[in-house]
Amino acid sequence: MIAAIATLLLCQLLGEGIHLLTGLPLPGAVIGMFLLLGWLLLRPGERPTLVQVSAWLTAHLSVMFVPAAVGLIEEGPVLAKNGVAIVLATLVSTLLTMVVTALVFHWALTRAERKA
CATH class of the missing domain: 1.20.5 (Single alpha-helices involved in coiled-coils or other helix-helix interfaces)
Incomplete structure (x- = not known):
């Protein structure tokens, strides 16, 4: 479960870094989401812990x-x-x-x- 959370946070951090370095007109979170999508496409397979973490985050979205x-x-x-x-x-x-x-x-x- 920690690895799944770390993956999400790493993609967010990389997205923010790319946004700051390049000045792209996209928020860092969106860039991070594209990075996560690319990673998921390059490494296909089931990730039950990532599904659990994302389901929990979605269920508690109002807190965000x-x-x-x-x-x-x-x-x-x-x-x-x-x-x-x-x-x-x-x-x-x-x-x-x-x-x-x-x-x-x-x-x-x-x-x-x-x-x-």
Whole structure:
């Protein structure tokens, strides 16, 4: 179990390091997630401890949002100034994502039906 946690933390750390060194416009956590994906693809096989650790983290995901909520509270003046624009951008992007997802699903379903 410790090895699985260490693997996740190592990928996170490497992702943060790559972000700082290269200045990529991706968060270090996302880069670390891609590194973990690459490692899992290069070394296929079952990893029951990694599954256990990730299941536990997913089950307790709400605890992970506490630091984000504190960060939002600290950004009160920025939110007061730009809050409406942020909410509007979030709503528009969410609706756009839902529409594009539905269109792609419809296209894929139509294509699959034509092949069948």
